[in-house]
Amino acid sequence: MLVQLHGSAVMGVSAQPITIEVNCSGGIGYHLVGLPDNAVRESNYRIAAAFQNNQYKFPGKKITINMAPADQRKEGSAYDLTLAVGILAASGQLPTDALGDYLLMGELALDGSIRPIKGALPIAIYAQQAGFKGFLLPQENAPEAAIVNDLEVYAVSHLREVVNFFKGDSDLQPLEVDTRKTFAEQLKYPEHDFSDVRGQESVKRCMEIAAAGGHNIILIGPPGAGKTMLAKRLPSILPPMTLREALETTKIHSVVGRNNQQGLISMRPFRSPHHTISDMALVGGGQYPQPGEISLAHNGVLFLDELPEFKRSVLEVMRQPLEDREVTISRAKFTVTYPSSFMLVASMNPSPSGYFATEKGGNSPQEMQRYLGKISGPLLDRIDLHIEVEPVPFEKLAAKQKGECSAQIRQRVNQARQQQTLRFKAFDDLHYNAQMTTRQIRKYCGLDLASQQLIKTAMERLGLSARAYDRILKVARTIADLDSKTKIESQHIAEAIQYRSLDREGWLG
Numbered sequence: 410m411l412v413q414l415h416g417s418a419v420m421g422v423s424a425q426p427i428t429i430e431v432n433c434s435g436g437i438g439y440h441l442v443g444l445p446d447n448a449v450r451e452s453n454y455r456i457a458a459a460f461q462n463n464q465y466k467f468p469g470k471k472i473t474i475n476m477a478p479a480d481q482r483k484e485g486s487a488y489d490l491t492l493a494v495g496i497l498a499a500s501g502q503l504p505t506d507a508l509g510d511y512l513l514m515g516e517l518a519l520d521g522s523i524r525p526i527k528g529a530l531p532i533a534i535y536a537q538q539a540g541f542k543g544f545l546l547p548q549e550n551a552p553e554a555a556i557v558n559d560l561e562v563y564a565v566s567h568l569r570e571v572v573n574f575f576k577g578d579s580d581l582q583p584l585e586v587d588t589r590k591t592f593a594e595q596l597k598y599p600e601h602d603f604s605d606v607r608g609q610e611s612v613k614r615c616m617e618i619a620a621a622g623g624h625n626i627i628l629i630g631p632p633g634a635g636k637t638m639l640a641k642r643l644p645s646i647l648p649p650m651t652l653r654e655a656l657e658t659t660k661i662h663s664v665v666g667r668n669n670q671q672g673l674i675s676m677r678p679f680r681s682p683h684h685t686i687s688d689m690a691l692v693g694g695g696q697y698p699q700p701g702e703i704s705l706a707h708n709g710v711l712f713l714d715e716l717p718e719f720k721r722s723v724l725e726v727m728r729q730p731l732e733d734r735e736v737t738i739s740r741a742k743f744t745v746t747y748p749s750s751f752m753l754v755a756s757m758n759p760s761p762s763g764y765f766a767t768e769k770g771g772n773s774p775q776e777m778q779r780y781l782g783k784i785s786g787p788l789l790d791r792i793d794l795h796i797e798v799e800p801v802p803f804e805k806l807a808a809k810q811k812g813e814c815s816a817q818i819r820q821r822v823n824q825a826r827q828q829q830t831l832r833f834k835a836f837d838d839l840h841y842n843a844q845m846t847t848r849q850i851r852k853y854c855g856l857d858l859a860s861q862q863l864i865k866t867a868m869e870r871l872g873l874s875a876r877a878y879d880r881i882l883k884v885a886r887t888i889a890d891l892d893s894k895t896k897i898e899s900q901h902i903a904e905a906i907q908y909r910s911l912d913r914e915g916w917l918g
Contacts, residue, residue: 411432412498412508413430413509415427415429415511415512416476417514417532417536418481418484420698420745421698422700424535425535426535429475429476430477431492432473433468433471433496437470439453441476441492442475442476443476443478444480445476446485452488452517453492455517458519458520459518459568465497465568472496485526486516487527487528490523490571491514491515494572503575503576510541511544512544514545515547517568525549525550527663527664528664528666530557532554534557534660543560544563545571546563546565551564555584556586556672558588563581563582563584564584591672596649597676598644599645601815602642603646606635606638607801609639612639617646618887619643619754620648620819620822621842622825622883622887623843624752625731625755625792625794627756629756629758629797629911630758632763633800636756637756640754643679646818647710647819648819650676657748658709661705661747661748662678664699678708680710681711684715688723691703691726692726692749693747703730703751704736706749707750710751714756715756715757716757717757721783721785725788727753727788728791735747735748736749753792759777760772790876794908821891824891824893832853845886850879850883854882854897855897863899864878864882867906877909881902885901885904
């Protein structure tokens, strides 16, 4: 007897159809074809044990299973449930009438219980688009898949539940989730707050500008000045995620099995990889492609602490993602694209000793230059804001009065972002100033004569590149938005130039 069932494979952040064909005929043997990897090939042992422990019969016939398309590699243990139900149906232990209406995925334990899988949300989106009536998947993954509308999502915890469902002996009900209501209820902000930061008013102003325009920022200062403390508080002043951003972020975390919120991710990601990370772990890839840290930080913040300590090859692979806001991994047999629209926040000491040349224990300007030389000029060009973080004096550290809280700063950031949303409403992939292309910069960042002369002088004195020129205009546009000004004025340009510390002559002391 021949039966067909439906599963799915995840490639990149999208799901693709996998058809499971199971044929039971005279003879003996178990043949699984269609480029399965070791985890898929070992499924027959898990299935046989699950059948035995639940009084189902593993047919003593010739079983041939084809996983189509046969030229696409199948990987992972998520096909266990699909294969098990197919074997039961092909051997006459299960009705086949409704099998084609549902998509099944799940890993089987030896006792028949069903373990969670990766990529539940992309698979649910595919199931809805392909017109399936429902999706049966592990209980732990169901809240995530139930985000998708117009698809019946059934949470199952044991093989018996699935068998009874197709026999019509089950009272299993689809899980219903009001996506918008649930997202609004779960919306929250990080516990870190800017009110904990003493002093550092100029740095907080710079962080506010970065959040308002989505700009990349680097913090330079001696140890203990507060660089990491400030960076960890940046997500608390970012605008709340939109439903679209939450779906995009949840898809990526679902693919790697790191969605700990059991549903929509409502808080912007904050990723802080160690400086020993490899380039593949940062941008993604591998024999079986997986998103890297820059994709896990999509719609959030990627914090690189002690930037010069990262391997140069690791930093250089970020150049293209920082510009294109996506990363394409190309190999001989596949090409996948992962979104990577993130804010880069980097921190560094000014020298190997950690101090400026003018400070006690500091290195010479030449040693500072060599240390800074670990970061390439093109990468620094892609960072909009450079700001020095100086140690906080004792009087401010000991003061009992708290600083401005994140909620107050976030309110100003939200107002600036609203202006940008209205400005870019005609563009689908443009939402804030840092995403502007050269053509859009020329359109929305017009300068008066005084501003043109000011930036011309800065370009000539600092030897700025064309990319740095565009970055200054983007930052100036954001500063103007924070001032609720429709046009960029000379004071906005002056402040934007001020945040290019690493371009200034004499910065090394």
